Amino acid sequence: MIEARPAPTRKSRSVSWRSREGRSLIYQVLAIGSVIALIALLVRNTLANMKARGIQSGYDFLNQPFGFDVSETLIPYDMMSSYWTAFAIGMTNTLRVAVIGIVLATLLGTLIGVGRFSNNFILRKVCYAYVEFFRNVPIYLQLLIWYLVFTEMLPSFEEAWQQGHFFLSKNGVSFPWPVWELGHTLAVLGLLLGLAAGWGYARRARRHFELTGEPKPAVRVVLALMVVGAVAGWAMGGAPSQWSLPVKGDFQVEGGAALTPEFLALLLGLVFYTAAFIAEVVRSGIASVSLGQHEAAASLGLSKRQAMRLVVLPQALRVIIPPLTSQYLNLTKNSSLAVAIGYPELVSIANTTLNQTGRAIEALSIVMLVYLTLSLLTSALMNWFNASAAIQER
Amino acid sequence: MSAHHFEPIAPRPMPGRQTGAIAWLRTNLFSSWGNTLVTLVLLLVAGSALLSTLDWALLKAVFGSQLEACNNARGVGACWGVITEKGRFIVMGRYPDTEHWRPVIATGLMLGVVAMSCMPRFWSGVLVPLWAGMLVVYFILMKGGVLGLTEVPTDQWGGLPLTVMLTVIGMTLAFPLSIFVALGRRSTMPAIRTICTLYVELIRGVPLITVLFMASFMLPLFMPEGVKIDVLIRVVVGITLFAAAYMAEVVRGGLQALPKGQTEAAATLGLSYWQTQRKIVLPQALATVVPSLMNTFIGMFKDTSLVTIVSLYELTGALSLALNSDADWRPFKLEAYLFITLIYFVFCFAMSRYSLWVEERTAVSKTR
Numbered sequence: 001m002i003e004a005r006p007a008p009t010r011k012s013r014s015v016s017w018r019s020r021e022g023r024s025l026i027y028q029v030l031a032i033g034s035v036i037a038l039i040a041l042l043v044r045n046t047l048a049n050m051k052a053r054g055i056q057s058g059y060d061f062l063n064q065p066f067g068f069d070v071s072e073t074l075i076p077y078d079m080m081s082s083y084w085t086a087f088a089i090g091m092t093n094t095l096r097v098a099v100i101g102i103v104l105a106t107l108l109g110t111l112i113g114v115g116r117f118s119n120n121f122i123l124r125k126v127c128y129a130y131v132e133f134f135r136n137v138p139i140y141l142q143l144l145i146w147y148l149v150f151t152e153m154l155p156s157f158e159e160a161w162q163q164g165h166f167f168l169s170k171n172g173v174s175f176p177w178p179v180w181e182l183g184h185t186l187a188v189l190g191l192l193l194g195l196a197a198g199w200g201y202a203r204r205a206r207r208h209f210e211l212t213g214e215p216k217p218a219v220r221v222v223l224a225l226m227v228v229g230a231v232a233g234w235a236m237g238g239a240p241s242q243w244s245l246p247v248k249g250d251f252q253v254e255g256g257a258a259l260t261p262e263f264l265a266l267l268l269g270l271v272f273y274t275a276a277f278i279a280e281v282v283r284s285g286i287a288s289v290s291l292g293q294h295e296a297a298a299s300l301g302l303s304k305r306q307a308m309r310l311v312v313l314p315q316a317l318r319v320i321i322p323p324l325t326s327q328y329l330n331l332t333k334n335s336s337l338a339v340a341i342g343y344p345e346l347v348s349i350a351n352t353t354l355n356q357t358g359r360a361i362e363a364l365s366i367v368m369l370v371y372l373t374l375s376l377l378t379s380a381l382m383n384w385f386n387a388s389a390a391i392q393e394r
Numbered sequence: 395m396s397a398h399h400f401e402p403i404a405p406r407p408m409p410g411r412q413t414g415a416i417a418w419l420r421t422n423l424f425s426s427w428g429n430t431l432v433t434l435v436l437l438l439v440a441g442s443a444l445l446s447t448l449d450w451a452l453l454k455a456v457f458g459s460q461l462e463a464c465n466n467a468r469g470v471g472a473c474w475g476v477i478t479e480k481g482r483f484i485v486m487g488r489y490p491d492t493e494h495w496r497p498v499i500a501t502g503l504m505l506g507v508v509a510m511s512c513m514p515r516f517w518s519g520v521l522v523p524l525w526a527g528m529l530v531v532y533f534i535l536m537k538g539g540v541l542g543l544t545e546v547p548t549d550q551w552g553g554l555p556l557t558v559m560l561t562v563i564g565m566t567l568a569f570p571l572s573i574f575v576a577l578g579r580r581s582t583m584p585a586i587r588t589i590c591t592l593y594v595e596l597i598r599g600v601p602l603i604t605v606l607f608m609a610s611f612m613l614p615l616f617m618p619e620g621v622k623i624d625v626l627i628r629v630v631v632g633i634t635l636f637a638a639a640y641m642a643e644v645v646r647g648g649l650q651a652l653p654k655g656q657t658e659a660a661a662t663l664g665l666s667y668w669q670t671q672r673k674i675v676l677p678q679a680l681a682t683v684v685p686s687l688m689n690t691f692i693g694m695f696k697d698t699s700l701v702t703i704v705s706l707y708e709l710t711g712a713l714s715l716a717l718n719s720d721a722d723w724r725p726f727k728l729e730a731y732l733f734i735t736l737i738y739f740v741f742c743f744a745m746s747r748y749s750l751w752v753e754e755r756t757a758v759s760k761t762r
Contacts, residue, residue, distance in 0.1 A: 024582070024583050027583060027586065028583050028584070028585035028586060029585075031583075031585055031586050031589060032585050032589070035589060042616045045615070045616055045617060045618050045619070046612075046615045046616055048618075048619055049614070049615045049617075049619060050615065052619060118432075119421070119422070119425055119429060120422065120423060120429050120432045120433055120436075121422035121423055122423065122432075122433055122436045122437065122440070123432055123436060126436060126440065132743065132746075133739070135742075136692075136696075136738065136739045136742035136743050136746065137696070137735050137738050137739055137742070138696035138697070138699040138710070138738055139696070140696075140697075140699040140700055140702075140710060141699055141710055141731065141734065141735060141738065144710070144731065145728070145731050145735070148727055148728055148731065149728075152725075152727075152728075153728070333600070333601035333602075334601070336601040336603045336604070337601075337603065337700070339603065339703065340702075340703060347601070347603060347604065351607075354607075354611065360607070360611035360612055360615070361612060361615070364604060364607055364608055364611070364612065367600075367604050368599075368600045368604055371599055371600045371601060371604070372596070372599040372600060375598070375599040375600075376599070
């Protein structure tokens with residue numbers, strides 16, 4: 001008979017090189033210590049250098065006037081506005097180009113990605129050529145080319161191309177825009193309300209379909225709700241119907257709404273570049289759904305469209321969403337290249353600030369903080385969306 | 395009762411041709427009305443676009459560096475004369491004219507070693523001394539100051555050699571760093587994991603341009619008093635830190651894809667942590683992520699164009715430098731842009747083909 005094993009002794013908690021726990025503790029203390037030491041060293045050097053060069057520090061400059069003209073802004077601005085306002089303008093401009101860019105790039109990218117599966121040979125090859133061309137040329141160079149096209153190739157203001165009430169020239173694009181009144185605000189609110197109601201309806205319709213197998217129209221109802229909401233809001237606000245039409249003035253096109261060449265160059269550059277990557281994401285997502293799934297759907301008697309909507313796309317989405325998120329983030333980050341073509345987004349404003357005040361650390365820290373926040377927010381949003389698209393396992 | 399009348403189903407028509415040019419046209423271009431319409435519209439649009447491009451780029455273009463002819467052809471034909479005139483400066487940057495043979499040889503050597511490193515048959519220890527030797531020769535050739543070569547300060551390096559150098563050096567330095575960071579992110583020690591995660595997420599959350607700004611404005615402040623670092627080195631540091639964060643994520647993907655049994659088997663054999671990583675985990679993990687690493691490489695090659703913003707004149711910067719100061723040739727910037735577009739495209743396309751090839755190769759080795 002084997003003797004009974006002795007009761008296990010309590011593990012000694014002593015920090016010793018001999019035990020695994022001890023070593024790991026020592027490593028971690030060393031790692032944290034060296035990081036802290038490094039940071040302390042850098043801070044010490046920086047402070048010493050700043051003192052030696054007479055650089056002032058602190059964020060108090062944010063309340064001083066920016067004193068530079070900002071070419072386009074979504075919030076009221078004049079020469080006496082503070083750095084705060086300037087940074088806020090930069091951030092809204094970044095968001096503006098990023099949001100519009102993301103929507104357009106997703107549309108274009110999806111079309112091209114799906115086009116790679118067309119049964120038309122020429123269309124397939126055109127989509128392929130698009131992807132290979134646009135993603136193999138630096139976005140910075142593409143932006144410069146677009147900017148060159150908009151500022152040098154287009155006709156000058158005097159010979160602007162005119163099509164109805166649309167003008168296109170070196171000064172950008174001008175187009176009709178409603179004179180904004182309460183009715184329009186209410187219409188936008190109505191549209192959002194309609195969307196929210198439609199979302200609720202779509203959830204119920206989906207549950208109904210899962211319980212009974214009876215399909216209910218979803219997209220049509222949501223669209224109808226949105227239209228009804230928008231029209232109702234517009235009518236409640238007194239149904240304003242006045243448009244501001246662009247007219248050729250003496251020095252520029254006046255009235256209507258206008259997009260500057262800087263904004264257009266940046267937007268088009270970002271959209272065409274990112275669309276190439278999104279097309280690849282969509283293509284690989286669809287290709288990742290195995291042929292057996294298509295065949296199984298066909299043998300169940302689903303039409304091609306039904307098979308795509310009910311079987312293939314839900315599975316492809318799972319593959320598509322994570323890389324799509326990083327493309328959205330890339331687009332947002334790439335919008336910082338606008339500093340090269342003079343669109344006043346966050347980095348341009350920071351660059352001006354840096355040259356004006358010499359406070360590199362402060363200006364850059366604001367930029368980094370904003371971008372980090374944007375990145376984290378986008379990731380969180382897409383993670384939530386991804387979780388709702390994930391496999392529902394029992 | 396009438397006799398059962400047997401009536402065979404009419405024979406099916408002979409199937410259409412499945413092979414040959416006609417059948418191919420039918421399935422790929424004219425399978426339905428919609429398809430035919432798409433074909434015709436695309437042929438019309440693409441055809442006319444192609445014809446007018448040909449007309450502009452070749453038939454009505456001026457190839458010699460004759461300013462007169464170029465100005466006459468403006469708006470009608472391309473002026474490739476701008477490349478005959480300025481091409482050398484665009485490709486070489488501000489490097490002294492008489493010494494151009496040096497960057498050519500040095501960059502050729504660098505690209506040669508990179509190409510060798512891309513071939514699986516050289517994936518062994520031979521590469522280490524090869525790289526070391528190449529780098530020594532490269533910097534002697536580029537910098538000069540010894541062996542009778544005139545010294546060329548780094549602020550005169552530029553053009554394509556600088557683009558290649560920033561990419562290759564940046565990625566080479568980032569690669570080992572990224573492996574440590576990736577291992578750190580999967581470590582069991584919480585402190586090390588947190589440090590690595592913070593580093594990766596911080597860098598990936600901000601645009602490259604802010605990292606470059608930091609390298610150019612803040613690194614000098616970080617240094618002890620009296621220490622001045624060359625702007626080229628600062629930018630290389632910035633690019634390295636940036637690329638390492640992205641590569642670390644790629645490497646981590648490879649580490650995650652490796653079944654747990656591999657490390658467990660290694661532990662059973664009594665291998666230590668570092669032995670396990672070096673002999674078992676990394677060889678397998680890295681082999682599977684070569685295509686993704688290649689994508690990071692392509693991305694970095696394109697992103698080097700941003701260093702213009704912190705005044706290093708690589709390919710894109712050299713172009714601006716060449717044309718912005720010259721009012722005569724400046725109107726033909728588009729042609730010059732197209733020229734460097736072609737250079738970037740050729741490099742990136744070649745790299746992406748290579749990445750595809752490696753992917754197929756690993757796919758074959760996996761299916762056996």
